[in-house]
Amino acid sequence: MIWLLILVVIGSLVFLPSWWVRRTMARYDTPADRYASTGADLARHLLDRHGLKSVSVEETEQGDHYDPEARAVRLAAERFHGRSLTAVTVAAHEVGHALQDAGRYRPLALRTKLVKWLRPIERTGAAVLMAAPLVAIALRLPSVTAMVIVGGLLTLATSTVVHLLTLPTELDASFARAMPLLKEEGILIRSDHPHARKILTAAALTYVAVSLMSLLNVARWWALLRR
DSSP: HHHHHHHHHHHHHHHHHHHHHHHHHHHOOOOOTSSOOHHHHHHHHHHHHHTTSSSSSESSSSOOOEEEETTEEEHHHHSOOOOHHHHHHHHHHHHHHHHHTTTTTTHHHHHHHHHHHHHHHHHHHHHHHHHHHHHHHHHHHHHHHHHHHHHHHHHHHHHHHHHHTHHHHHHHHIIIIIIHHHHTTTTTTTGGGHHHHHHHHHHEEEEEEHHHHHHHHHHOOOHHOOO
């Protein structure tokens, strides 16, 4: 009974944030023509208004994000071309990251460095996990195999730790940057303000939700390697 309760709690912690983020984004994707400007048009307008004409606005298949190395606001197709409340609000959130970068916001710079440093470690972790069964057979040393497994699991979990540590950066982009922009520019219909706050919260939690889902991969590897 205790184990069942633990599984329910863990499952809730992993699945609920991701479900809530997707549900919130989808809920305010309609009506699709609520605003005159597309997400891309709004992002371009906000960037230009704040002297960031060198920052590009691009369509991407890799999810909404700001790339500090390329200095580009990248929006998924539904945000780039969309005119919904979700489209314009998410666009403002990503512009918020561009403003952080322009203002040399240290937490964003730290996250950029962490992601860059830890990306090879994650790949190494995945490779170590794949090699673990071969190590077990070749060396016939359970303790060594256990070390390999633990090392691999730890490296796979690094992205989750990074996104949890840098959550304040996302919250700053949403509520210290994007929401004031949307209000000051008079972009939002007044009745949409509380809904926009929900979307901005979802935008801030997106990476955390994805990272928590990635923990399922760690659990899956753990289960496979214990057999």
